[in-house]
Amino acid sequence: MSCKRATELIEKRSVTDLSLVERFRLKLHTSMCHACSEYAMQSKFLQKAIAKWFTEHEHFEETKLPKPVKKSVIKEISGFNDNS
Amino acid sequence: MTKKLDNDKHSVEQWVDEYGDELYSWALHKTSSVETAEDLVQETFLSAFRNFDSFREKSRPKTWLISILKNKIIDHYRKAANNYVSLDSEDVQSGRQIAESQFDKYGQWTPNNMGSYWEEDKHLLDDPEFLKILDICMQDLPAKWLIAVNFTYFSGISSRDICQELNVRPSNYWQIIHRSKLLLKKCIEKHWLS
Numbered sequence: 001m002s003c004k005r006a007t008e009l010i011e012k013r014s015v016t017d018l019s020l021v022e023r024f025r026l027k028l029h030t031s032m033c034h035a036c037s038e039y040a041m042q043s044k045f046l047q048k049a050i051a052k053w054f055t056e057h058e059h060f061e062e063t064k065l066p067k068p069v070k071k072s073v074i075k076e077i078s079g080f081n082d083n084s
Numbered sequence: 085m086t087k088k089l090d091n092d093k094h095s096v097e098q099w100v101d102e103y104g105d106e107l108y109s110w111a112l113h114k115t116s117s118v119e120t121a122e123d124l125v126q127e128t129f130l131s132a133f134r135n136f137d138s139f140r141e142k143s144r145p146k147t148w149l150i151s152i153l154k155n156k157i158i159d160h161y162r163k164a165a166n167n168y169v170s171l172d173s174e175d176v177q178s179g180r181q182i183a184e185s186q187f188d189k190y191g192q193w194t195p196n197n198m199g200s201y202w203e204e205d206k207h208l209l210d211d212p213e214f215l216k217i218l219d220i221c222m223q224d225l226p227a228k229w230l231i232a233v234n235f236t237y238f239s240g241i242s243s244r245d246i247c248q249e250l251n252v253r254p255s256n257y258w259q260i261i262h263r264s265k266l267l268l269k270k271c272i273e274k275h276w277l278s
Contacts, residue, residue, distance in 0.1 A: 002191025011262035065108035073129045
């Protein structure tokens, strides 16, 4: 099995179940291939990094909401009345 | 006009001032588009106002607003995914090329893509410099792939639903994840290890 295929299976495993044969072949490959077993660790790390990127935002630099947008939201809200 | 309506208006207007920037920064990072981010934030406040009665005083306004915004972003992703359905856009093609280039024609790692291991260090994810690079690399992903990797983190969406939303076969889905990870790996190595 090639490294490309092995790393594909590593990602498949992160999304869904591997077949018995796939599991066996992947295990055999990573037991012999240093680069792919490192990839498996990197992949796990990236998974955590993506989760952090998606769920947290404290570390982003703040961009100000443009004043005209603020004004237009406030205007729209204050324009509401009981009949609308 | 009732007093209650006035009070609701007053609260939401205050929120626009207080939380507008933060919501906007969040939306901008998740969508990479000024226009979209502005729209989503506007919609968030309007929907907060319309549903003011469902806001319970005990929850923090910020938490509530962010949960509304998150739903708006998911809707935006869904719509965007539908627009990307059939064609391979330019960014997808170049992304695929970069991913493929890490292997030779036999599918073995090419020399400079082997063994460049960054330690799985818990603290790396607390390092502001690293997070900055992660941010650059995430935004560098082809739009459809960014949507695909992020779909994983919307709670309550099964991978079957994700495939349906993205209109891809399951095998395509994990191939997209595979290529996205290869791209991220390469990008992080380029910026972080150099």
